[in-house]
Amino acid sequence: MTPLSTTISQKRVLLVKPIEGSKPDRSHFRTVSVTEPVPELVDNAVLVKNLIFSLDPYVKPADYTAIDGSPVVGFGIATVVKSKNDEFPVGAILFGPLHWEEYTVLDQMALAEGFRLDQALDRDVPLSVYNGILGLTGLTVWDSLNFVGNLKAGETIYISSAAGTLGQLAGQLAKRKGLRVIGSAGSDEKVAFLKSELGFDGAFNYKTQDKRQALTELVGEKGLDIYYDLVMDDTLDVALELLNAHGRIIGIGALSVHQGQAPYAPKNLMALIEKSLRYEGYMVYERFDQLEAFWKELTPLVKSGEIKSGETLVQGSIEDLTETYLKFLNGGYTGKVNIEVAKN
Ligand SMILES: NC(=O)c1ccc[n+]([C@@H]2O[C@H](COP(=O)([O-])OP(=O)(O)OC[C@H]3O[C@@H](n4cnc5c(N)ncnc54)[C@H](OP(=O)(O)O)[C@@H]3O)[C@@H](O)[C@H]2O)c1
Structure with a gap:
Protein backbone atom coordinates (compact mmCIF):
# COMPACT_ATOMS: atom_id res chain seq x y z
CA MET A 1 0.00 0.00 0.00
CA LEU A 134 9.74 -8.09 27.25
CA GLY A 135 6.10 -8.25 26.17
CA LEU A 136 2.85 -9.66 27.41
CA THR A 137 4.26 -13.11 28.13
CA GLY A 138 7.15 -11.68 30.13
CA LEU A 139 4.83 -9.41 32.08
CA THR A 140 2.61 -12.41 32.85
CA VAL A 141 5.46 -14.39 34.39
CA TRP A 142 7.16 -11.55 36.26
CA ASP A 143 3.89 -10.22 37.69
CA SER A 144 2.31 -13.58 38.56
CA LEU A 145 5.43 -14.80 40.35
CA ASN A 146 5.74 -11.55 42.31
CA PHE A 147 2.13 -10.98 43.26
CA VAL A 148 0.56 -14.45 43.29
CA GLY A 149 3.57 -16.69 43.85
CA ASN A 150 5.01 -14.86 46.86
CA LEU A 151 8.28 -16.76 46.24
CA LYS A 152 10.66 -17.41 49.12
CA ALA A 153 14.30 -18.46 48.83
CA GLY A 154 14.77 -22.14 49.53
CA GLU A 155 11.31 -23.15 48.28
CA THR A 156 10.79 -25.62 45.44
CA ILE A 157 8.82 -24.66 42.32
CA TYR A 158 7.70 -26.99 39.54
CA ILE A 159 6.93 -25.54 36.09
CA SER A 160 5.06 -27.47 33.38
CA SER A 161 5.86 -26.63 29.70
CA ALA A 162 9.10 -25.31 31.12
CA ALA A 163 10.88 -24.98 27.77
CA GLY A 164 8.09 -22.78 26.37
CA THR A 165 8.02 -19.01 26.43
CA LEU A 166 6.51 -18.51 29.86
CA GLY A 167 8.17 -21.56 31.38
CA GLN A 168 11.71 -20.53 30.48
CA LEU A 169 11.31 -17.12 32.09
CA ALA A 170 9.50 -18.51 35.14
CA GLY A 171 12.41 -20.87 35.79
CA GLN A 172 15.04 -18.17 35.41
CA LEU A 173 13.23 -15.66 37.64
CA ALA A 174 12.59 -18.29 40.31
CA LYS A 175 16.29 -19.27 40.27
CA ARG A 176 17.29 -15.63 40.74
CA LYS A 177 15.10 -15.58 43.86
CA GLY A 178 16.91 -18.60 45.28
CA LEU A 179 14.32 -21.31 44.66
CA ARG A 180 14.97 -24.89 43.67
CA VAL A 181 13.51 -25.14 40.16
CA ILE A 182 12.07 -28.26 38.51
CA GLY A 183 10.51 -28.37 35.04
CA SER A 184 9.04 -30.71 32.46
CA ALA A 185 9.11 -30.59 28.67
CA GLY A 186 8.25 -32.79 25.70
CA SER A 187 11.67 -33.93 24.46
CA ASP A 188 15.01 -35.03 25.86
CA GLU A 189 16.71 -32.12 24.06
CA LYS A 190 14.43 -29.65 25.82
CA VAL A 191 15.06 -31.35 29.17
CA ALA A 192 18.82 -31.09 28.62
CA PHE A 193 18.45 -27.44 27.59
CA LEU A 194 16.56 -26.61 30.78
CA LYS A 195 19.31 -28.08 32.94
CA SER A 196 22.42 -27.01 31.02
CA GLU A 197 21.37 -23.63 29.61
CA LEU A 198 18.84 -22.31 32.10
CA GLY A 199 20.20 -23.84 35.30
CA PHE A 200 17.10 -25.85 36.27
CA ASP A 201 17.87 -28.10 39.24
CA GLY A 202 15.84 -30.94 37.78
CA ALA A 203 13.74 -31.69 34.71
CA PHE A 204 11.92 -34.60 33.07
CA ASN A 205 10.36 -35.57 29.75
CA TYR A 206 6.60 -35.70 30.40
CA LYS A 207 6.03 -37.66 27.18
CA THR A 208 8.34 -40.58 27.94
CA GLN A 209 8.45 -40.63 31.75
CA ASP A 210 5.72 -41.31 34.29
CA LYS A 211 4.84 -37.85 35.64
CA ARG A 212 4.01 -38.98 39.18
CA GLN A 213 7.17 -41.02 39.56
CA ALA A 214 9.49 -38.47 37.93
CA LEU A 215 8.17 -35.51 39.89
CA THR A 216 8.06 -37.40 43.19
CA GLU A 217 11.71 -38.39 42.77
CA LEU A 218 12.79 -34.89 41.77
CA VAL A 219 11.07 -33.03 44.61
CA GLY A 220 12.39 -35.60 47.10
CA GLU A 221 11.90 -35.19 50.85
CA LYS A 222 11.73 -31.39 50.67
CA GLY A 223 8.43 -31.65 48.77
CA LEU A 224 6.92 -29.02 46.53
CA ASP A 225 5.93 -25.46 47.47
CA ILE A 226 4.67 -23.99 44.19
CA TYR A 227 3.21 -25.51 41.03
CA TYR A 228 3.36 -23.01 38.14
CA ASP A 229 0.70 -24.58 35.94
CA LEU A 230 0.82 -23.81 32.22
CA VAL A 231 -0.95 -26.98 31.11
CA MET A 232 -4.10 -27.73 33.21
CA ASP A 233 -3.96 -31.51 32.87
CA ASP A 234 -3.77 -34.45 35.30
CA THR A 235 -0.42 -33.16 36.60
CA LEU A 236 -2.64 -31.13 38.95
CA ASP A 237 -3.41 -34.30 40.92
CA VAL A 238 0.29 -35.06 41.31
CA ALA A 239 1.00 -31.50 42.41
CA LEU A 240 -1.81 -31.52 44.98
CA GLU A 241 -0.33 -34.71 46.39
CA LEU A 242 3.24 -33.40 46.59
CA LEU A 243 2.61 -29.82 47.75
CA ASN A 244 3.76 -28.93 51.26
CA ALA A 245 1.49 -27.15 53.74
CA HIS A 246 0.72 -23.59 52.57
CA GLY A 247 1.82 -24.49 49.05
CA ARG A 248 0.49 -22.61 46.03
CA ILE A 249 -0.77 -23.54 42.59
CA ILE A 250 -0.56 -20.61 40.19
CA GLY A 251 -3.06 -21.23 37.38
CA ILE A 252 -1.65 -19.52 34.30
CA GLY A 253 -2.20 -21.61 31.20
CA ALA A 254 -4.22 -24.42 29.70
CA LEU A 255 -2.03 -25.88 26.95
CA SER A 256 -3.85 -29.23 27.13
CA VAL A 257 -7.16 -27.44 26.47
CA HIS A 258 -5.67 -25.59 23.47
CA GLN A 259 -4.75 -29.05 22.18
CA GLY A 260 -8.38 -30.19 22.28
CA GLN A 261 -8.63 -31.78 25.75
CA ALA A 262 -11.43 -30.93 28.20
CA PRO A 263 -10.33 -28.68 31.11
CA TYR A 264 -9.06 -31.05 33.82
CA ALA A 265 -10.92 -31.33 37.12
CA PRO A 266 -8.52 -32.32 39.95
CA LYS A 267 -9.64 -35.30 42.01
CA ASN A 268 -8.00 -34.81 45.39
CA LEU A 269 -9.25 -31.32 46.26
CA MET A 270 -9.35 -32.33 49.95
CA ALA A 271 -5.63 -31.57 49.87
CA LEU A 272 -6.52 -27.85 49.54
CA ILE A 273 -8.14 -27.96 52.98
CA GLU A 274 -5.89 -30.48 54.66
CA LYS A 275 -2.68 -28.62 53.72
CA SER A 276 -4.04 -25.02 53.63
CA LEU A 277 -3.11 -24.75 49.96
CA ARG A 278 -3.90 -21.81 47.68
CA TYR A 279 -4.99 -22.30 44.05
CA GLU A 280 -5.13 -18.93 42.31
CA GLY A 281 -5.72 -18.02 38.68
CA TYR A 282 -4.05 -15.07 37.00
CA MET A 283 -5.01 -12.89 34.03
CA VAL A 284 -2.46 -10.45 32.60
CA TYR A 285 -4.97 -8.14 30.88
CA GLU A 286 -5.85 -6.61 34.25
CA ARG A 287 -2.21 -5.81 34.98
CA PHE A 288 -0.95 -3.48 32.23
CA ASP A 289 -0.38 -0.82 34.93
CA GLN A 290 2.65 -2.95 35.93
CA LEU A 291 4.35 -2.57 32.52
CA GLU A 292 6.64 0.34 33.50
CA ALA A 293 7.96 -1.44 36.58
CA PHE A 294 8.34 -4.68 34.60
CA TRP A 295 10.34 -3.03 31.79
CA LYS A 296 12.52 -1.18 34.30
CA GLU A 297 13.53 -4.41 36.02
CA LEU A 298 13.67 -6.85 33.10
CA THR A 299 15.17 -4.78 30.25
CA PRO A 300 18.69 -4.54 31.75
CA LEU A 301 18.65 -8.26 32.62
CA VAL A 302 17.66 -9.22 29.07
CA LYS A 303 20.23 -6.81 27.55
CA SER A 304 23.06 -8.14 29.70
CA GLY A 305 22.12 -11.74 28.91
CA GLU A 306 21.51 -12.50 32.59
CA ILE A 307 18.03 -13.55 31.52
CA LYS A 308 18.03 -15.63 28.31
CA SER A 309 15.20 -15.03 25.91
N1 LIG B 1 -2.96 -16.14 32.30
C1 LIG B 1 -2.40 -15.26 31.48
O1 LIG B 1 -2.53 -14.04 31.64
C2 LIG B 1 -1.58 -15.78 30.32
C3 LIG B 1 -0.75 -14.93 29.56
C4 LIG B 1 0.01 -15.48 28.53
C5 LIG B 1 -0.07 -16.86 28.24
N2 LIG B 1 -0.91 -17.63 28.99
C6 LIG B 1 -1.02 -19.08 28.74
O2 LIG B 1 0.17 -19.73 29.21
C7 LIG B 1 0.30 -20.98 28.53
C8 LIG B 1 1.73 -21.13 28.03
O3 LIG B 1 1.98 -20.17 27.01
P1 LIG B 1 3.39 -20.14 26.25
O4 LIG B 1 3.31 -19.02 25.29
O5 LIG B 1 4.52 -20.22 27.19
O6 LIG B 1 3.28 -21.49 25.45
P2 LIG B 1 4.46 -22.48 25.08
O7 LIG B 1 4.81 -23.26 26.31
O8 LIG B 1 5.54 -21.77 24.38
O9 LIG B 1 3.63 -23.41 24.09
C9 LIG B 1 4.15 -24.27 23.17
C10 LIG B 1 4.69 -25.53 23.83
O10 LIG B 1 3.68 -26.13 24.64
C11 LIG B 1 4.03 -27.47 24.83
N3 LIG B 1 2.79 -28.24 24.89
C12 LIG B 1 1.85 -28.31 23.97
N4 LIG B 1 0.85 -29.11 24.39
C13 LIG B 1 1.15 -29.52 25.63
C14 LIG B 1 0.51 -30.35 26.59
N5 LIG B 1 -0.67 -30.93 26.36
N6 LIG B 1 1.13 -30.55 27.76
C15 LIG B 1 2.31 -29.96 28.02
N7 LIG B 1 2.96 -29.17 27.14
C16 LIG B 1 2.39 -28.95 25.96
C17 LIG B 1 4.90 -27.83 23.63
O11 LIG B 1 6.20 -28.10 24.13
P3 LIG B 1 6.65 -29.55 24.59
O12 LIG B 1 7.57 -30.03 23.52
O13 LIG B 1 7.33 -29.33 25.90
O14 LIG B 1 5.40 -30.39 24.70
C18 LIG B 1 4.99 -26.56 22.81
O15 LIG B 1 6.29 -26.30 22.29
C19 LIG B 1 -0.76 -20.97 27.42
O16 LIG B 1 -1.87 -21.71 27.85
C20 LIG B 1 -1.12 -19.51 27.29
O17 LIG B 1 -2.42 -19.31 26.77
C21 LIG B 1 -1.65 -17.14 30.01
Whole structure:
Protein backbone atom coordinates (compact mmCIF):
# COMPACT_ATOMS: atom_id res chain seq x y z
CA MET A 1 0.00 0.00 0.00
CA THR A 2 1.36 3.50 -0.85
CA PRO A 3 0.04 6.67 0.85
CA LEU A 4 -2.01 7.45 -2.27
CA SER A 5 -3.55 3.99 -2.68
CA THR A 6 -7.28 3.61 -2.49
CA THR A 7 -7.17 -0.16 -2.19
CA ILE A 8 -5.18 -2.72 -0.23
CA SER A 9 -4.21 -5.99 -1.92
CA GLN A 10 -3.01 -8.49 0.62
CA LYS A 11 -2.85 -12.08 1.82
CA ARG A 12 -4.93 -13.17 4.82
CA VAL A 13 -5.20 -16.41 6.79
CA LEU A 14 -8.74 -17.48 7.69
CA LEU A 15 -10.00 -19.91 10.32
CA VAL A 16 -12.49 -21.95 8.32
CA LYS A 17 -13.87 -24.24 11.05
CA PRO A 18 -14.19 -24.07 14.83
CA ILE A 19 -10.95 -24.60 16.70
CA GLU A 20 -12.37 -25.13 20.21
CA GLY A 21 -12.30 -28.74 21.34
CA SER A 22 -9.90 -29.87 18.62
CA LYS A 23 -6.19 -29.89 17.95
CA PRO A 24 -5.53 -27.36 15.16
CA ASP A 25 -4.35 -28.85 11.86
CA ARG A 26 -4.09 -27.69 8.24
CA SER A 27 -7.82 -28.15 7.66
CA HIS A 28 -8.60 -25.30 10.09
CA PHE A 29 -6.74 -22.67 8.06
CA ARG A 30 -6.97 -21.21 4.53
CA THR A 31 -4.81 -18.44 3.05
CA VAL A 32 -6.60 -16.12 0.62
CA SER A 33 -5.69 -13.07 -1.50
CA VAL A 34 -8.00 -10.06 -1.16
CA THR A 35 -8.24 -6.58 -2.69
CA GLU A 36 -10.33 -4.17 -0.64
CA PRO A 37 -10.80 -0.38 -0.34
CA VAL A 38 -8.57 1.28 2.26
CA PRO A 39 -11.00 1.34 5.21
CA GLU A 40 -12.64 4.51 6.52
CA LEU A 41 -11.77 4.53 10.22
CA VAL A 42 -14.34 5.07 12.95
CA ASP A 43 -13.32 7.30 15.88
CA ASN A 44 -10.44 5.88 17.95
CA ALA A 45 -9.59 3.20 15.37
CA VAL A 46 -6.25 2.77 13.61
CA LEU A 47 -4.99 0.93 10.52
CA VAL A 48 -1.73 -0.91 11.21
CA LYS A 49 0.91 -2.59 9.09
CA ASN A 50 1.71 -5.92 10.74
CA LEU A 51 5.42 -6.57 11.33
CA ILE A 52 6.10 -9.50 13.66
CA PHE A 53 3.51 -12.09 14.63
CA SER A 54 3.86 -13.86 17.95
CA LEU A 55 2.98 -17.55 17.74
CA ASP A 56 0.93 -18.44 20.80
CA PRO A 57 -0.81 -21.64 21.83
CA TYR A 58 -4.27 -20.15 21.30
CA VAL A 59 -5.73 -18.29 18.31
CA LYS A 60 -9.34 -17.31 17.64
CA PRO A 61 -11.44 -16.10 14.71
CA ALA A 62 -12.15 -12.37 14.38
CA ASP A 63 -15.83 -13.21 13.83
CA TYR A 64 -17.27 -16.44 15.23
CA THR A 65 -20.36 -16.18 13.00
CA ALA A 66 -18.61 -15.82 9.61
CA ILE A 67 -19.72 -18.73 7.40
CA ASP A 68 -16.82 -18.75 4.92
CA GLY A 69 -14.14 -18.30 7.54
CA SER A 70 -12.88 -15.34 9.48
CA PRO A 71 -9.38 -13.83 9.87
CA VAL A 72 -7.23 -15.55 12.50
CA VAL A 73 -6.57 -13.26 15.47
CA GLY A 74 -3.18 -13.62 17.10
CA PHE A 75 -0.91 -11.19 18.90
CA GLY A 76 2.00 -9.29 17.44
CA ILE A 77 3.81 -6.04 16.78
CA ALA A 78 2.60 -3.53 14.19
CA THR A 79 3.09 0.09 13.18
CA VAL A 80 0.26 2.59 12.75
CA VAL A 81 -0.19 3.79 9.14
CA LYS A 82 -3.54 5.61 9.48
CA SER A 83 -5.07 6.87 12.69
CA LYS A 84 -8.15 8.39 14.28
CA ASN A 85 -6.75 7.80 17.77
CA ASP A 86 -4.53 10.44 19.42
CA GLU A 87 -2.93 7.85 21.69
CA PHE A 88 -1.79 5.80 18.68
CA PRO A 89 -0.65 8.32 16.04
CA VAL A 90 0.82 7.39 12.62
CA GLY A 91 4.27 5.90 13.18
CA ALA A 92 3.50 4.54 16.67
CA ILE A 93 4.55 0.96 17.30
CA LEU A 94 2.16 -1.22 19.25
CA PHE A 95 1.64 -4.72 20.55
CA GLY A 96 -1.90 -5.99 20.13
CA PRO A 97 -4.37 -8.51 18.70
CA LEU A 98 -3.62 -8.52 14.95
CA HIS A 99 -5.34 -10.44 12.20
CA TRP A 100 -3.09 -12.82 10.24
CA GLU A 101 -2.81 -10.48 7.25
CA GLU A 102 -0.59 -7.60 6.13
CA TYR A 103 -2.79 -4.67 7.28
CA THR A 104 -5.38 -4.73 10.08
CA VAL A 105 -7.92 -2.24 11.44
CA LEU A 106 -7.93 -2.12 15.25
CA ASP A 107 -10.84 -0.44 17.01
CA GLN A 108 -10.78 0.86 20.57
CA MET A 109 -11.74 -2.51 22.03
CA ALA A 110 -8.91 -4.28 20.22
CA LEU A 111 -6.42 -1.59 21.21
CA ALA A 112 -7.37 -2.11 24.87
CA GLU A 113 -5.99 -5.68 24.61
CA GLY A 114 -2.56 -4.32 23.72
CA PHE A 115 -0.25 -1.43 24.48
CA ARG A 116 1.98 1.13 22.82
CA LEU A 117 5.61 0.13 22.70
CA ASP A 118 7.51 3.19 21.42
CA GLN A 119 8.38 4.58 24.84
CA ALA A 120 9.64 1.22 26.08
CA LEU A 121 11.73 0.24 23.07
CA ASP A 122 15.42 -0.14 23.75
CA ARG A 123 17.49 0.03 20.56
CA ASP A 124 19.89 -2.64 21.80
CA VAL A 125 17.04 -5.14 22.04
CA PRO A 126 15.53 -6.67 18.86
CA LEU A 127 11.92 -5.57 18.32
CA SER A 128 10.74 -9.20 18.33
CA VAL A 129 11.75 -9.59 21.98
CA TYR A 130 8.80 -7.30 22.82
CA ASN A 131 6.54 -10.09 21.57
CA GLY A 132 7.91 -12.39 24.22
CA ILE A 133 10.11 -11.91 27.22
CA LEU A 134 9.74 -8.09 27.25
CA GLY A 135 6.10 -8.25 26.17
CA LEU A 136 2.85 -9.66 27.41
CA THR A 137 4.26 -13.11 28.13
CA GLY A 138 7.15 -11.68 30.13
CA LEU A 139 4.83 -9.41 32.08
CA THR A 140 2.61 -12.41 32.85
CA VAL A 141 5.46 -14.39 34.39
CA TRP A 142 7.16 -11.55 36.26
CA ASP A 143 3.89 -10.22 37.69
CA SER A 144 2.31 -13.58 38.56
CA LEU A 145 5.43 -14.80 40.35
CA ASN A 146 5.74 -11.55 42.31
CA PHE A 147 2.13 -10.98 43.26
CA VAL A 148 0.56 -14.45 43.29
CA GLY A 149 3.57 -16.69 43.85
CA ASN A 150 5.01 -14.86 46.86
CA LEU A 151 8.28 -16.76 46.24
CA LYS A 152 10.66 -17.41 49.12
CA ALA A 153 14.30 -18.46 48.83
CA GLY A 154 14.77 -22.14 49.53
CA GLU A 155 11.31 -23.15 48.28
CA THR A 156 10.79 -25.62 45.44
CA ILE A 157 8.82 -24.66 42.32
CA TYR A 158 7.70 -26.99 39.54
CA ILE A 159 6.93 -25.54 36.09
CA SER A 160 5.06 -27.47 33.38
CA SER A 161 5.86 -26.63 29.70
CA ALA A 162 9.10 -25.31 31.12
CA ALA A 163 10.88 -24.98 27.77
CA GLY A 164 8.09 -22.78 26.37
CA THR A 165 8.02 -19.01 26.43
CA LEU A 166 6.51 -18.51 29.86
CA GLY A 167 8.17 -21.56 31.38
CA GLN A 168 11.71 -20.53 30.48
CA LEU A 169 11.31 -17.12 32.09
CA ALA A 170 9.50 -18.51 35.14
CA GLY A 171 12.41 -20.87 35.79
CA GLN A 172 15.04 -18.17 35.41
CA LEU A 173 13.23 -15.66 37.64
CA ALA A 174 12.59 -18.29 40.31
CA LYS A 175 16.29 -19.27 40.27
CA ARG A 176 17.29 -15.63 40.74
CA LYS A 177 15.10 -15.58 43.86
CA GLY A 178 16.91 -18.60 45.28
CA LEU A 179 14.32 -21.31 44.66
CA ARG A 180 14.97 -24.89 43.67
CA VAL A 181 13.51 -25.14 40.16
CA ILE A 182 12.07 -28.26 38.51
CA GLY A 183 10.51 -28.37 35.04
CA SER A 184 9.04 -30.71 32.46
CA ALA A 185 9.11 -30.59 28.67
CA GLY A 186 8.25 -32.79 25.70
CA SER A 187 11.67 -33.93 24.46
CA ASP A 188 15.01 -35.03 25.86
CA GLU A 189 16.71 -32.12 24.06
CA LYS A 190 14.43 -29.65 25.82
CA VAL A 191 15.06 -31.35 29.17
CA ALA A 192 18.82 -31.09 28.62
CA PHE A 193 18.45 -27.44 27.59
CA LEU A 194 16.56 -26.61 30.78
CA LYS A 195 19.31 -28.08 32.94
CA SER A 196 22.42 -27.01 31.02
CA GLU A 197 21.37 -23.63 29.61
CA LEU A 198 18.84 -22.31 32.10
CA GLY A 199 20.20 -23.84 35.30
CA PHE A 200 17.10 -25.85 36.27
CA ASP A 201 17.87 -28.10 39.24
CA GLY A 202 15.84 -30.94 37.78
CA ALA A 203 13.74 -31.69 34.71
CA PHE A 204 11.92 -34.60 33.07
CA ASN A 205 10.36 -35.57 29.75
CA TYR A 206 6.60 -35.70 30.40
CA LYS A 207 6.03 -37.66 27.18
CA THR A 208 8.34 -40.58 27.94
CA GLN A 209 8.45 -40.63 31.75
CA ASP A 210 5.72 -41.31 34.29
CA LYS A 211 4.84 -37.85 35.64
CA ARG A 212 4.01 -38.98 39.18
CA GLN A 213 7.17 -41.02 39.56
CA ALA A 214 9.49 -38.47 37.93
CA LEU A 215 8.17 -35.51 39.89
CA THR A 216 8.06 -37.40 43.19
CA GLU A 217 11.71 -38.39 42.77
CA LEU A 218 12.79 -34.89 41.77
CA VAL A 219 11.07 -33.03 44.61
CA GLY A 220 12.39 -35.60 47.10
CA GLU A 221 11.90 -35.19 50.85
CA LYS A 222 11.73 -31.39 50.67
CA GLY A 223 8.43 -31.65 48.77
CA LEU A 224 6.92 -29.02 46.53
CA ASP A 225 5.93 -25.46 47.47
CA ILE A 226 4.67 -23.99 44.19
CA TYR A 227 3.21 -25.51 41.03
CA TYR A 228 3.36 -23.01 38.14
CA ASP A 229 0.70 -24.58 35.94
CA LEU A 230 0.82 -23.81 32.22
CA VAL A 231 -0.95 -26.98 31.11
CA MET A 232 -4.10 -27.73 33.21
CA ASP A 233 -3.96 -31.51 32.87
CA ASP A 234 -3.77 -34.45 35.30
CA THR A 235 -0.42 -33.16 36.60
CA LEU A 236 -2.64 -31.13 38.95
CA ASP A 237 -3.41 -34.30 40.92
CA VAL A 238 0.29 -35.06 41.31
CA ALA A 239 1.00 -31.50 42.41
CA LEU A 240 -1.81 -31.52 44.98
CA GLU A 241 -0.33 -34.71 46.39
CA LEU A 242 3.24 -33.40 46.59
CA LEU A 243 2.61 -29.82 47.75
CA ASN A 244 3.76 -28.93 51.26
CA ALA A 245 1.49 -27.15 53.74
CA HIS A 246 0.72 -23.59 52.57
CA GLY A 247 1.82 -24.49 49.05
CA ARG A 248 0.49 -22.61 46.03
CA ILE A 249 -0.77 -23.54 42.59
CA ILE A 250 -0.56 -20.61 40.19
CA GLY A 251 -3.06 -21.23 37.38
CA ILE A 252 -1.65 -19.52 34.30
CA GLY A 253 -2.20 -21.61 31.20
CA ALA A 254 -4.22 -24.42 29.70
CA LEU A 255 -2.03 -25.88 26.95
CA SER A 256 -3.85 -29.23 27.13
CA VAL A 257 -7.16 -27.44 26.47
CA HIS A 258 -5.67 -25.59 23.47
CA GLN A 259 -4.75 -29.05 22.18
CA GLY A 260 -8.38 -30.19 22.28
CA GLN A 261 -8.63 -31.78 25.75
CA ALA A 262 -11.43 -30.93 28.20
CA PRO A 263 -10.33 -28.68 31.11
CA TYR A 264 -9.06 -31.05 33.82
CA ALA A 265 -10.92 -31.33 37.12
CA PRO A 266 -8.52 -32.32 39.95
CA LYS A 267 -9.64 -35.30 42.01
CA ASN A 268 -8.00 -34.81 45.39
CA LEU A 269 -9.25 -31.32 46.26
CA MET A 270 -9.35 -32.33 49.95
CA ALA A 271 -5.63 -31.57 49.87
CA LEU A 272 -6.52 -27.85 49.54
CA ILE A 273 -8.14 -27.96 52.98
CA GLU A 274 -5.89 -30.48 54.66
CA LYS A 275 -2.68 -28.62 53.72
CA SER A 276 -4.04 -25.02 53.63
CA LEU A 277 -3.11 -24.75 49.96
CA ARG A 278 -3.90 -21.81 47.68
CA TYR A 279 -4.99 -22.30 44.05
CA GLU A 280 -5.13 -18.93 42.31
CA GLY A 281 -5.72 -18.02 38.68
CA TYR A 282 -4.05 -15.07 37.00
CA MET A 283 -5.01 -12.89 34.03
CA VAL A 284 -2.46 -10.45 32.60
CA TYR A 285 -4.97 -8.14 30.88
CA GLU A 286 -5.85 -6.61 34.25
CA ARG A 287 -2.21 -5.81 34.98
CA PHE A 288 -0.95 -3.48 32.23
CA ASP A 289 -0.38 -0.82 34.93
CA GLN A 290 2.65 -2.95 35.93
CA LEU A 291 4.35 -2.57 32.52
CA GLU A 292 6.64 0.34 33.50
CA ALA A 293 7.96 -1.44 36.58
CA PHE A 294 8.34 -4.68 34.60
CA TRP A 295 10.34 -3.03 31.79
CA LYS A 296 12.52 -1.18 34.30
CA GLU A 297 13.53 -4.41 36.02
CA LEU A 298 13.67 -6.85 33.10
CA THR A 299 15.17 -4.78 30.25
CA PRO A 300 18.69 -4.54 31.75
CA LEU A 301 18.65 -8.26 32.62
CA VAL A 302 17.66 -9.22 29.07
CA LYS A 303 20.23 -6.81 27.55
CA SER A 304 23.06 -8.14 29.70
CA GLY A 305 22.12 -11.74 28.91
CA GLU A 306 21.51 -12.50 32.59
CA ILE A 307 18.03 -13.55 31.52
CA LYS A 308 18.03 -15.63 28.31
CA SER A 309 15.20 -15.03 25.91
CA GLY A 310 15.59 -18.20 23.79
CA GLU A 311 13.73 -16.89 20.77
CA THR A 312 13.31 -18.29 17.26
CA LEU A 313 12.62 -15.52 14.73
CA VAL A 314 11.33 -17.03 11.49
CA GLN A 315 11.64 -14.79 8.41
CA GLY A 316 8.59 -15.35 6.27
CA SER A 317 5.34 -14.05 4.87
CA ILE A 318 1.64 -14.39 5.64
CA GLU A 319 1.69 -17.58 3.54
CA ASP A 320 4.16 -19.19 5.97
CA LEU A 321 2.06 -18.55 9.08
CA THR A 322 -0.02 -21.75 9.05
CA GLU A 323 2.86 -24.21 8.64
CA THR A 324 5.08 -22.39 11.13
CA TYR A 325 2.21 -22.30 13.60
CA LEU A 326 1.49 -26.03 13.33
CA LYS A 327 5.18 -26.85 13.78
CA PHE A 328 5.20 -24.60 16.87
CA LEU A 329 2.10 -26.31 18.32
CA ASN A 330 3.70 -29.71 17.84
CA GLY A 331 6.71 -28.75 19.94
CA GLY A 332 9.03 -28.12 16.97
CA TYR A 333 10.72 -25.11 18.55
CA THR A 334 12.20 -24.29 21.94
CA GLY A 335 11.11 -21.06 23.58
CA LYS A 336 9.40 -18.09 22.02
CA VAL A 337 8.59 -18.27 18.30
CA ASN A 338 7.99 -15.15 16.21
CA ILE A 339 7.53 -14.73 12.48
CA GLU A 340 8.62 -11.48 10.85
CA VAL A 341 6.52 -10.65 7.80
CA ALA A 342 7.58 -7.01 7.22
CA LYS A 343 10.21 -4.50 8.35
CA ASN A 344 9.25 -1.25 10.06
N1 LIG B 1 -2.96 -16.14 32.30
C1 LIG B 1 -2.40 -15.26 31.48
O1 LIG B 1 -2.53 -14.04 31.64
C2 LIG B 1 -1.58 -15.78 30.32
C3 LIG B 1 -0.75 -14.93 29.56
C4 LIG B 1 0.01 -15.48 28.53
C5 LIG B 1 -0.07 -16.86 28.24
N2 LIG B 1 -0.91 -17.63 28.99
C6 LIG B 1 -1.02 -19.08 28.74
O2 LIG B 1 0.17 -19.73 29.21
C7 LIG B 1 0.30 -20.98 28.53
C8 LIG B 1 1.73 -21.13 28.03
O3 LIG B 1 1.98 -20.17 27.01
P1 LIG B 1 3.39 -20.14 26.25
O4 LIG B 1 3.31 -19.02 25.29
O5 LIG B 1 4.52 -20.22 27.19
O6 LIG B 1 3.28 -21.49 25.45
P2 LIG B 1 4.46 -22.48 25.08
O7 LIG B 1 4.81 -23.26 26.31
O8 LIG B 1 5.54 -21.77 24.38
O9 LIG B 1 3.63 -23.41 24.09
C9 LIG B 1 4.15 -24.27 23.17
C10 LIG B 1 4.69 -25.53 23.83
O10 LIG B 1 3.68 -26.13 24.64
C11 LIG B 1 4.03 -27.47 24.83
N3 LIG B 1 2.79 -28.24 24.89
C12 LIG B 1 1.85 -28.31 23.97
N4 LIG B 1 0.85 -29.11 24.39
C13 LIG B 1 1.15 -29.52 25.63
C14 LIG B 1 0.51 -30.35 26.59
N5 LIG B 1 -0.67 -30.93 26.36
N6 LIG B 1 1.13 -30.55 27.76
C15 LIG B 1 2.31 -29.96 28.02
N7 LIG B 1 2.96 -29.17 27.14
C16 LIG B 1 2.39 -28.95 25.96
C17 LIG B 1 4.90 -27.83 23.63
O11 LIG B 1 6.20 -28.10 24.13
P3 LIG B 1 6.65 -29.55 24.59
O12 LIG B 1 7.57 -30.03 23.52
O13 LIG B 1 7.33 -29.33 25.90
O14 LIG B 1 5.40 -30.39 24.70
C18 LIG B 1 4.99 -26.56 22.81
O15 LIG B 1 6.29 -26.30 22.29
C19 LIG B 1 -0.76 -20.97 27.42
O16 LIG B 1 -1.87 -21.71 27.85
C20 LIG B 1 -1.12 -19.51 27.29
O17 LIG B 1 -2.42 -19.31 26.77
C21 LIG B 1 -1.65 -17.14 30.01
